[in-house]
Amino acid sequence: MAISGGCRCGAVRYLLAGGELPRVYCCHCRACQSWSSSAFTEQAPVRESELTVSGALATFTYQTPSGATSTHSACAKCFSRVFNVNERLPGYALLRAGTLDDSHAIVPVAHIWTSAKQPWVVLPEGVPAFDEGAPQDEFRKLTGLE
Ligand SMILES: [Zn+2]
Numbered sequence: 001m002a003i004s005g006g007c008r009c010g011a012v013r014y015l016l017a018g019g020e021l022p023r024v025y026c027c028h029c030r031a032c033q034s035w036s037s038s039a040f041t042e043q044a045p046v047r048e049s050e051l052t053v054s055g056a057l058a059t060f061t062y063q064t065p066s067g068a069t070s071t072h073s074a075c076a077k078c079f080s081r082v083f084n085v086n087e088r089l090p091g092y093a094l095l096r097a098g099t100l101d102d103s104h105a106i107v108p109v110a111h112i113w114t115s116a117k118q119p120w121v122v123l124p125e126g127v128p129a130f131d132e133g134a135p136q137d138e139f140r141k142l143t144g145l146e
């Protein structure tokens with residue numbers, strides 16, 4: 001059974017092959033706060049080949065602070081950001097996990113950039129948390145990246 005999701009207005013919909021909710025991590029950095037106009041973002045690395053998107057997308061490309069090119073795709077109508085790709089993660093898309101139809105079933109596997117976390121956000125015990133970005137090998141293990 002495919003996992004599904006979409007934007008706020010319904011113009012963009014997607015299917016994710018594999019039948020399981022992807023592993024989600026939360027980023028509490030300031031950029032994610034302003035970009036989401038919220039306290040943190042929820043992202044899930046998924047194989048691009050397993051993601052089928054329908055509907056018109058608007059894209060925004062920028063250089064990350066570390067110099068990588070990142071291209072973000074949002075619904076062209078309601079501007080919900082749906083996923084992004086990063087040249088340092090070939091073959092993967094970072095799905096914005098709040099767009100999943102089953103987003104209420106998500107249990108994040110990690111929290112990063114907790115040094116910038118909003119003080120009222122209380123992290124659950126036992127979930128790995130990192131002051132800044134997680135070390136690459138740990139991040140890959142936690143999120144299931146190969
Ligand atoms: Zn939309």
Ligand SMILES: [Zn+2]
Pocket residue numbers: 027028029030031032033041113
């Ligand atoms: Zn962030």
